[in-house]
Amino acid sequence: MNLADRPLATVAADLQSGRRDPADYVATCRDHIDTVESDVRAWVDGGKPREQLAAEARALSARHPDPDSRPPLFGVPVGVKDIFHVDGLPTRAGADIPPGEVVGPESEAVARLIRAGALVAGKTVTTEFAYFDPGPTRNPHALGHTPGGSSSGSAAAVAAGMVPLALGSQTAGSVIRPAGFCGVVGYKPTYGRVPLDGVLPVAPSLDHVGLFTQDTSGTRRAAAVLVDEWHEGILPGERPTVGIPNGSYLEQATADGRAAFERAVDALKTAGYDVRRLSLFDDINQLNSHHGRLMAAETAMSHHDWFDRYDEAYAAEMRALVEEGREVPVADLADARRFREQARDRVETRLAEQDVDVVASPAAPGPAPEGLDDTGDPVMNVPWTTTGQPAVALPAGRVDGLPVGLQVTASFGADERLLAWAKELASAVAGAA
Amino acid sequence: MNLADRPLATVAADLQSGRRDPADYVATCRDHIDTVESDVRAWVDGGKPREQLAAEARALSARHPDPDSRPPLFGVPVGVKDIFHVDGLPTRAGADIPPGEVVGPESEAVARLIRAGALVAGKTVTTEFAYFDPGPTRNPHALGHTPGGSSSGSAAAVAAGMVPLALGSQTAGSVIRPAGFCGVVGYKPTYGRVPLDGVLPVAPSLDHVGLFTQDTSGTRRAAAVLVDEWHEGILPGERPTVGIPNGSYLEQATADGRAAFERAVDALKTAGYDVRRLSLFDDINQLNSHHGRLMAAETAMSHHDWFDRYDEAYAAEMRALVEEGREVPVADLADARRFREQARDRVETRLAEQDVDVVASPAAPGPAPEGLDDTGDPVMNVPWTTTGQPAVALPAGRVDGLPVGLQVTASFGADERLLAWAKELASAVAGAA
Numbered sequence: 001m002n003l004a005d006r007p008l009a010t011v012a013a014d015l016q017s018g019r020r021d022p023a024d025y026v027a028t029c030r031d032h033i034d035t036v037e038s039d040v041r042a043w044v045d046g047g048k049p050r051e052q053l054a055a056e057a058r059a060l061s062a063r064h065p066d067p068d069s070r071p072p073l074f075g076v077p078v079g080v081k082d083i084f085h086v087d088g089l090p091t092r093a094g095a096d097i098p099p100g101e102v103v104g105p106e107s108e109a110v111a112r113l114i115r116a117g118a119l120v121a122g123k124t125v126t127t128e129f130a131y132f133d134p135g136p137t138r139n140p141h142a143l144g145h146t147p148g149g150s151s152s153g154s155a156a157a158v159a160a161g162m163v164p165l166a167l168g169s170q171t172a173g174s175v176i177r178p179a180g181f182c183g184v185v186g187y188k189p190t191y192g193r194v195p196l197d198g199v200l201p202v203a204p205s206l207d208h209v210g211l212f213t214q215d216t217s218g219t220r221r222a223a224a225v226l227v228d229e230w231h232e233g234i235l236p237g238e239r240p241t242v243g244i245p246n247g248s249y250l251e252q253a254t255a256d257g258r259a260a261f262e263r264a265v266d267a268l269k270t271a272g273y274d275v276r277r278l279s280l281f282d283d284i285n286q287l288n289s290h291h292g293r294l295m296a297a298e299t300a301m302s303h304h305d306w307f308d309r310y311d312e313a314y315a316a317e318m319r320a321l322v323e324e325g326r327e328v329p330v331a332d333l334a335d336a337r338r339f340r341e342q343a344r345d346r347v348e349t350r351l352a353e354q355d356v357d358v359v360a361s362p363a364a365p366g367p368a369p370e371g372l373d374d375t376g377d378p379v380m381n382v383p384w385t386t387t388g389q390p391a392v393a394l395p396a397g398r399v400d401g402l403p404v405g406l407q408v409t410a411s412f413g414a415d416e417r418l419l420a421w422a423k424e425l426a427s428a429v430a431g432a433a
Numbered sequence: 434m435n436l437a438d439r440p441l442a443t444v445a446a447d448l449q450s451g452r453r454d455p456a457d458y459v460a461t462c463r464d465h466i467d468t469v470e471s472d473v474r475a476w477v478d479g480g481k482p483r484e485q486l487a488a489e490a491r492a493l494s495a496r497h498p499d500p501d502s503r504p505p506l507f508g509v510p511v512g513v514k515d516i517f518h519v520d521g522l523p524t525r526a527g528a529d530i531p532p533g534e535v536v537g538p539e540s541e542a543v544a545r546l547i548r549a550g551a552l553v554a555g556k557t558v559t560t561e562f563a564y565f566d567p568g569p570t571r572n573p574h575a576l577g578h579t580p581g582g583s584s585s586g587s588a589a590a591v592a593a594g595m596v597p598l599a600l601g602s603q604t605a606g607s608v609i610r611p612a613g614f615c616g617v618v619g620y621k622p623t624y625g626r627v628p629l630d631g632v633l634p635v636a637p638s639l640d641h642v643g644l645f646t647q648d649t650s651g652t653r654r655a656a657a658v659l660v661d662e663w664h665e666g667i668l669p670g671e672r673p674t675v676g677i678p679n680g681s682y683l684e685q686a687t688a689d690g691r692a693a694f695e696r697a698v699d700a701l702k703t704a705g706y707d708v709r710r711l712s713l714f715d716d717i718n719q720l721n722s723h724h725g726r727l728m729a730a731e732t733a734m735s736h737h738d739w740f741d742r743y744d745e746a747y748a749a750e751m752r753a754l755v756e757e758g759r760e761v762p763v764a765d766l767a768d769a770r771r772f773r774e775q776a777r778d779r780v781e782t783r784l785a786e787q788d789v790d791v792v793a794s795p796a797a798p799g800p801a802p803e804g805l806d807d808t809g810d811p812v813m814n815v816p817w818t819t820t821g822q823p824a825v826a827l828p829a830g831r832v833d834g835l836p837v838g839l840q841v842t843a844s845f846g847a848d849e850r851l852l853a854w855a856k857e858l859a860s861a862v863a864g865a866a
Contacts (some may be wrong), residue, residue: 297763304767324762330730333763334737 001140003037004032004161008076008218011164012275015075018067022057022075026119029077032239033121033162039143041136042157044082044092053077054118062366064117072225074117079157079166082123083130083152083200084109089120093200094128094135096313097306107198109167109226110211112384116225121163124153127375129303130169130202133315136373139181142402145368148178151210151374155182157214165222166212170385171202171295172322173378175366176212179393180363180405181376184212185426187219190413191388193227203298205337206291206385221394231416240357240421242268250361252284252379254320257366260404260433264396265360271428278354280347281383287343291382293328294336300325301309307408344412349350351411363393363405380407390415397433404433434473434573437465437594440508441651444597448508452502455490455508462510466554466595472576475590477515477525480555486510489552497550505658507550512590512599514583515556516563516633520544522553526633527561529746530739535770540631542600542642542659549559550660556597557586560808562736563635566748567808572614575835578801582808583612583641588615591645598655599645599831603818604635604728606811607795607823608643611700612826613796613838614809618859619644620652621814623820623846626660636731638770639724639818652825656852664849673790673793675701675842676711683794685717685812690799693837693866698793703854704861711787713780714816720776724815726761727769775822777845784844791846791854796826796838823848827859830861830866837866 012375014020026308030050054216057075064070080086083093084107091102110120125135127150137152139145140160147156151168157177158166168175170188179186187210194209201207211226213219224230244250244265253261269275281287300307300322307314314322351359363379369376384391389412393405406429410418439462447453463483470479473688490508497503498691513519516526517540524535543553558568560583569583572578573593580589586600588611591599601608612619620643627642634640642657645648657663677683677698702708713721733740733755740747740755747755750799786791795813802809817824822845826838841861 020690197751299765300763302765305771326762326767328763329759330733330761330766331737334734334759338738 001036001160002161003140004166005216006161008164008213009215009221010203012073012076012221016067016070016072017318022061022119023054025075025323026053026057026077026121029121030162036140036160036162040045040138040140040156040160042079042124042162044123044125048120053119053121054360054430060117060119067091071115071117072221073113076118076165077121077163078113078118079122079124079154079163080110080120081168081274082126083155083169084167085198085277086112086120086123089123089262090427091200093130094126095300097310101306102200105198108195109199112226118165124157124166126150126289127152128315128318130171130174130200131321132375134315134372139242139368141183142368145402146181146372146375148181148364148368150174151178151212152375153210155179155184155186158214159184162256166220166312168210169199169325170208170211170381171206172291173381176381176391176393176405176407177364177376177378179212180407181368181403184214185405186393186394187211187221187223187385187419188391189227189415190390193415201302203295203302204234205298205340206295208385215428216392216394216419219422220376220419221353223415227415228259235420241274241276241355242353243351245280245358245359245361246277247279247281248284249281252365253362254366255314255372257404258365259335260397260399261362264406264429264432267429268360268425269433273428276354276356278356280348280350280359285385288379288382290339293332293387294340295329296321296325297333297336298325300328344389347389348411357410358418359409361407363407367399367402367404384409390418392422396429397431399433434469434593435758436573436592439594439597440648441597441646442484443628445506445509445654449500449503449505451519455494455552456487458508459486459490459510459554460552462596469573469595472572472628473514473571473589473593475557475586475593475595476658477556477558480836481553486552486554488813493550493552504548504550505654506720507545509598510554510596511546511550511551512555512557512587512596513543513553514587514601515542515559516602517543517600518631519553519556524633526563527559530743533741535633538631541628542632544672545659546621551598557599559583560585561748561751563604563607563633565750565808567805568856569732571805572801574616575801576802578835579614579805579808579861581614581797583607584611584645585808587645588612588617588619591647592617597647597651599646601643601701603641603643603814604634604639605724605818607812607822609814609826609838609840610797610811610856612645612811613840614801614836616828616836617647618649618652618828619826620644620656620852621817621824622660623823626848630790636728637736638731639728641818649825649827649852649859652855653852656848660848668741672706674707674709674788676709676784676787676789678709678713678792678794680712682714682816685798686795689832690795690837693830693832697839697862697865700862700865701793701858706861709787709789711783711789713792720819721812721815723769724819726765727773729754729758729764730761730769733756733761773819777822780820780822781844790840790843791851796840800832800835800837817842823851825833825851825855827855827862829862830864832866
């Protein structure tokens with residue numbers, strides 16, 4: 001497959017300066033979508049029609065004739081996971097419930113992109129209700145393999161070079177895992193730093209807006225638009241010390257995945273990073289179990305009305321989640337919410353005690369599994385979704401021709417430093433595995 | 434007992450204009466507290482010491498020398514239910530858990546009163562955690578009878594004339610019922626119109642800040658300070674049409690209470706009001722049961738940490754509530770939350786269809802029961818706490834020497850109209866029973 005090279009920062013700078021024209025650029029993207037979409041199936045209804053995109057690009061250009069005052073994402077086409085409301089496009093959430101049920105005002109995240117000049121190129125495929133029942137999307141690197149989920153279409157669209165930027169969301173591992181599987185950069189900001197208004201809730205204590213780009217410069221450019229109170233001026237200072245979690249957490253990866261991860265760790269050491277093993281999670285099974293209970297209970301509440309009326313429309317995994325969640329007693333829900341706060345405090349304390357700036361771990365247990373019936377396991381991402389700490393997935397070479405990703409996380413709220421460090425970390429591990 | 438006459442609006446106007454001096458006024462109140470408090474027991478630790486109150490009054494006067502720019506509650510001493518955080522006073526919530534556990538920034542409601550010139554005269558007695566286990570407070574009209582709860586001290590302090598204004602809260606019937614029992618005006622604003630920040634949560638979907646005054650002019654003066662986006666300019670226009678709920682809801686009152694209520698209804702008719710029987714609640718038992726489930730489940734979540742550590746410190750009623758709530762399955766919690774929204778919509782629709790502006794009902798099933806072991810039944814208030822509609826309790830005569838109150842409610846958000854109508858309604862029913 002021909003995967004186009006569309007690094008967001010370069011594209012955006014060219015569009016902003018006038019070296020590229022938005023109408024020409026979206027036409028080029030649209031051409032590429034037309035070429036690869038029948039294989040990749042990243043888009044709902046194939047994405048926005050060519051003529052509509054062209055008209056929006058021309059209108060945008062007319063509104064911003066002066067290159068010096070163009071907004072930072074001027075003319076950038078973006079893919080939007082189909083759980084975000086976008087004015088003029090239906091939200092279907094990969095589900096079979098009546099379309100008129102899934103409506104609402106445009107999501108704040110999308111509104112921020114549009115205010116920054118972005119053009120919505122269409123809705124991207126999500127697993128049903130952003131859980132585990134897959135859509136039709138394939139991994140652009142190997143069409144017989146899953147792209148991961150639940151942000152399947154967004155990860156695949158960026159990986160295939162159809163658009164330079166796409167929005168996703170993560171409640172377990174739905175940004176970092178597909179980014180790893182598809183060989184792109186994924187970013188899940190600190191919990192709460194991007195508003196969830198206008199995004200279909202899964203489990204509100206765990207839901208995060210996230211995004212996909214081809215490289216870390218693009219991530220920073222988009223983060224500056226999306227994330228609340230972004231301080232571009234925050235510089236990382238010295239190189240970060242890198243922590244590697246000990247114990248049972250890492251044992252959840254496959255043998256292939258662990259070997260690839262150790263090669264990435266070696267690459268970091270070779271590049272001169274101070275790498276330390278550290279104890280982070282006392283009992284990973286307890287953490288996973290609280291996350292699962294919390295996700296089930298809150299999802300059951302989010303879906304209470306729809307499930308009462310349309311339970312027969314629900315696919316198997318989602319149905320099982322809601323049914324499990326409905327039975328959770330209030331005490332267990334409160335336990336899980338408390339555990340989440342305690343886990344964050346514990347991890348923060350240990351990072352501080354051991355003088356660790358970032359934690360490196362596998363973005364997924366291994367490369368994308370074969371087959372399209374299963375989107376893979378979010379288990380490597382669950383701790384960071386639970387604590388709400390910021391995470392990036394960085395491409396870290398290949399295993400059997402398939403991309404693998406390095407997950408790098410930092411302190412709660414330290415998104416600016418994490419993304420400032422990410423560029424050098426990414427080049428250190430780019431060819432590792 | 435000597436119950437002093439302290440109508441807030443008169444007192445506040447005198448203080449503002451300089452006809453009364455705050456230091457003199459608080460000393461007078463303090464004298465009265467010293468006289469009656471050993472009988473009434475409305476205050477935590479007897480209220481703020483005389484010298485401290487005097488110093489605060491003098492400091493306030495020094496800050497506002499000019500009568501023309503004095504804030505609306507300048508120099509008004511207020512009682513604050515002991516579940517509101519007040520800087521400088523501990524919060525104990527009528528409970529036996531360690532004092533250091535119950536801390537937080539000053540509540541927004543208290544801050545609004547203080548910014549408006551009020552002086553906190555002390556914390557008033559609450560039932561344990563604002564539920565059903567009573568404190569020591571007695572009904573000023575009959576010391577062997579309950580003042581009601583959970584805002585026991587606030588209702589009693591205003592009824593006894595110790596202060597002209599006091600803050601309370603209502604999750605079932607904790608403002609309107611004690612106001613009825615103590616023969617004062619109680620006001621529960623529309624759900625959400627007074628922030629709950631800094632108030633110990635009971636069940637957040639049902640919690641309301643409320644207040645007590647001796648007459649409705651005082652209620653309006655305090656409401657204008659406390660309630661978000663208060664529009665004093667909203668006038669009621671014509672006299673309201675008055676709805677009387679049919680059926681099983683009213684049958685929850687005692688024979689005495691119903692007879693007193695019917696006398697109040699007759700008084701409204703005599704005064705020329707258009708009074709209509711209307712069907713509001715299809716199944717009052719279902720409503721009560723959803724309210725009870727929601728209150729139990731949310732209270733269990735609010736108290737999760739404390740109950741895990743200090744369950745032995747909990748009194749019987751509160752312990753039973755938390756234990757019941759812990760076992761509620763998430764599906765039932767979601768059912769109850771949905772029911773609450775549907776109930777509000779249904780009542781609003783019926784008021785509109787039947788052209789009814791306000792609904793009159795008993796503030797409590799009857800007059801204050803004898804004994805101090807039980808604060809009475811909130812069942813007459815539960816529908817309006819569930820729907821979140823604004824409610825006032827208006828003194829409506831006496832039964833066997835004990836006050837009874839008329840509960841008057843209006844459309845969600847129509848607080849300004851309700852309080853504008855309340856004065857004339859109150860004089861119509863003042864001597865009814």
